[in-house]
Each structure stands twice: as structure tokens, then as C-alpha cells.
Amino acid sequence: MKKSISTLLAALMLTGALSGCGGSSSSDSSDSQASGNDSGVSGAITVISREDGSGTRGAFIELTGVEEKNDAGEKIDNTTADAEIANKTDVVLTSVAGNEKAIxxxxxxxxxxxVKAVKVDGAEATVDNVKAGTYKLSRPFNIATKGEPTGVAKDFINFILSKEGQAVVTDNKYIAVDDNAAAFTSDGSSGQIAVGGSSSVSPVMEKLIEAYKAVNPNASIDLQTSDSTSGMTGTMDGTFAIGMASRELKDDEAAQLTGTAIALDGIAVVVNPANTIDDLSMDQIKGIYVGDITDWGDLA
Known part of the structure; x- marks a missing residue:
């Protein structure tokens, strides 16, 4: 009997020891996960950027410090050569939504x-935070004309800046530049004009055109979507009566064109919904986009 009890006790002690080792291993693993990558994903970051000429890219690289001046005072875009280039907002959305490692x-x-918008330096990407200035990634939506606009172009611009036009801006999740604008009365201008440029401004411009044509059915407006730079060059050469830019006008553009802000917009930094990272600093965003931070594990 004593031998049987001794054998049983030995077996129980061995089981406890093995269980203890297993528990220790599980705890170590848990501690390792807690101190490691907390993004919910692992591996190389897929960086998604916009194309050259994009106003969104221009504003983003300026605001994040990805664009810097060299010794000659020239602005240099330091976006990593490994970035995948998307030529439209919809392409960025599709790329990030379909890739857990993308930003x-x-x-x-x-x-x-x-997709999921992350906080930037602790501030959520919301209209209220852009208005308050706590969310720092924001830029104006501008239109531009060459010379004094006349006819349909002038009437349409007056509509955009009116109470009704600014209501269209806010209804589409952008920020009005004038909360106290006067009501609009069309002068009845007729004819056709072309409006072209930024793919970021284009969605709200499409809604503005629809609303304006309901007030003035005599007008015909052709909307052409490309990028901010093309919008400005097209306005300078007469292709467009009104150009669109999702950034400030450059010095050479402002020398030939008259720019007018029609809305304010934030730039949301987006990741895949599977990514549990909720907040990135401006320095981290810059590090990702210049290629200094290349793995999600480096952001823990």
C-alpha cells in the first residue's frame, strides 16, 4: 500500500511540475505578445500613396514633414520608393480594405x-476636431479661375459660396468656409463650361453641380476629374473655366490664377479594420512614409 501511495504521489508531483512548466510557457508567450507588436498584424507595412500631382499627396507630405527642403531651398518629396501608388481616392480605399498590412x-x-481612420497625435479624424484645430492633417479645397469669371462660371461660383452651396459642402461631410453665407439668387446665365482637376474635390463638386443646375437649368457644366496640378494647368491654358485643387495654390499658379477656398477638409490616415493600432504620432507617420519604419512590429 505504501508503495502504491508513494507511486501515486510521485505521479502527481510529476504532473504538477509538467503543468507548471506549461503554465510558465503560456505566461511567457502572453507577456511576449503584450510587449510586442500590438497592431493585430505583423510583417512589412504596405505603404499606399497618391500619384505625383495629387493635391492630397501634396498636402499630406507637407503637413507630415515627408516633404523637406534641400540645401538649395528646393522642396523634395521623400516618399519611399517602395510605396504603392494609387491614382484615385477609391483606389486607396480598395487597396487598404483588401490588405491587412496596408496604410x-x-x-x-x-x-x-x-477602412479605419487612426488618431493622429491623440486626435480623432473628425469634422469637429478639424474645425477646432486639434486634428492637424487638414487642407483647403480650392477653386481657381483665370481672370474675372463671367456668365455661368461667375454664377456657379456665387452659388458655391452661398448659403445653399455651403450647405451642400457640410451635407457631404466637409467643412464650410462660411457659416453665415447669404442666400443664392441665380442671374440666369446660360451656356456650357468645363470644371476640372482634383479627384478629392470632385465628389463634392459633383453634388454642387447637381444642386446648382436645379436652380439654374439653363447652365451646363462638364466635370472632368484628374488631379490638382492638371486642374491648375488646365485653367491656365483655358481648358477649364474653373479648376479644382485639394491644396493651396503654388506660387507660379497663384501668379496667373485667382484661388478661392470653398471648403476645408481633413486628411484621414487609414488602416485595415483588422489592424488594432488606433493612434499614430505625426513622427511615426512620417517614418512610415519615408521608409524609416517598415514593419508593424516596430510601432509597438
Whole structure:
């Protein structure tokens, strides 16, 4: 009997020892996960950027410090050569939504539930935070004309800046530049004009055109979507009566064109919904986009 009890006790002690080792291993693993990558994903970051000429890219690289001046005072875009280039907002959304390791940036007004916007330096990407100035990634939506606008162009611009036009801006999740604008009365201008440029401004411009044509059916407006730089060059050469830019006008553009802000927009930094990272600093965002931070594990 004593031998049987001794054998049983030995077996129990061995089981406890093995269990203790297993518990220790589980705890170590848990501690390792807690101190490691907390993004919910691992591996190389897929960086999604916009194309050259994009106003969203221009504003983003300036605001994050990805663009810097060299010794000659020239602005240099230091976006990593490994970045995947998307030529439209919709392409950025699709790319990030389909890749758990991706990060991109889009107009705040274009944000939807296929992606997740992260906080930047603790501030959420919201209209209220852009208005308050606590969310730092924001830029104006500008239109530009060459010379004094006349006819349909003048009437349409007056509509955009009116109470009704600014209501269209806010209804589409952008920020009005004038909360106390006067009501609009069309002068009845007729004819056709072309409006062209930024793919970020284009969605709200489409809504503005629809609303304006309901007030003035005599007008015909052709909307052409490309990028901010093309919008400005097209306005300078007479292709467009009104150009669109999702950034400030450059010095050489401002010398030939008259720019007018029609809305304010935030730039949302977006990741895949599977990514549990909720907040990035401006320095971290810059590090990702210049290629200094290349793995999600480096952000723990």
C-alpha cells in the first residue's frame, strides 16, 4: 500500500511540475505578445500613396514633414520608393480594405467603414476636431479661375459660396468656409463650361453641380476629374473655366490664377479594420512614409 501511495504521489508531483512548466510557457508567450507588436498584424507595412500631382499627396507630405527642403531651398518629396501608388481616392480605399498590412491616406469626406481612420497625435479624424484645430492633417479645397469669371462660371461660383452651396459642402461631410453665407439668387446665365482637376474635390463638386443646375437649368457644366496640378494647368491654358485643387495654390499658379477656398477638409490616415493600432504620432507617420519604419512590429 505504501508503495502504491508513494507511486501515486510521485505521479502527481510529476504532473504538477509538467503543468507548471506549461503554465510558465503560456505566461511567457502572453507577456511576449503584450510587449510586442500590438497592431493585430505583423510583417512589412504596405505603404499606399497618391500619384505625383495629387493635391492630397501634396498636402499630406507637407503637413507630415515627408516633404523637406534641400540645401538649395528646393522642396523634395521623400516618399519611399517602395510605396504603392494609387491614382484615385477609391483606389486607396480598395487597396487598404483588401490588405491587412496596408496604410494609406484619403480625404476625410471620403471615409467609409471599409477602412479605419487612426488618431493622429491623440486626435480623432473628425469634422469637429478639424474645425477646432486639434486634428492637424487638414487642407483647403480650392477653386481657381483665370481672370474675372463671367456668365455661368461667375454664377456657379456665387452659388458655391452661398448659403445653399455651403450647405451642400457640410451635407457631404466637409467643412464650410462660411457659416453665415447669404442666400443664392441665380442671374440666369446660360451656356456650357468645363470644371476640372482634383479627384478629392470632385465628389463634392459633383453634388454642387447637381444642386446648382436645379436652380439654374439653363447652365451646363462638364466635370472632368484628374488631379490638382492638371486642374491648375488646365485653367491656365483655358481648358477649364474653373479648376479644382485639394491644396493651396503654388506660387507660379497663384501668379496667373485667382484661388478661392470653398471648403476645408481633413486628411484621414487609414488602416485595415483588422489592424488594432488606433493612434499614430505625426513622427511615426512620417517614418512610415519615408521608409524609416517598415514593419508593424516596430510601432509597438
Amino acid at each position: 494609406g491616406y484619403i480625404s476625410l469626406g471620403a471615409l467609409n467603414d471599409t
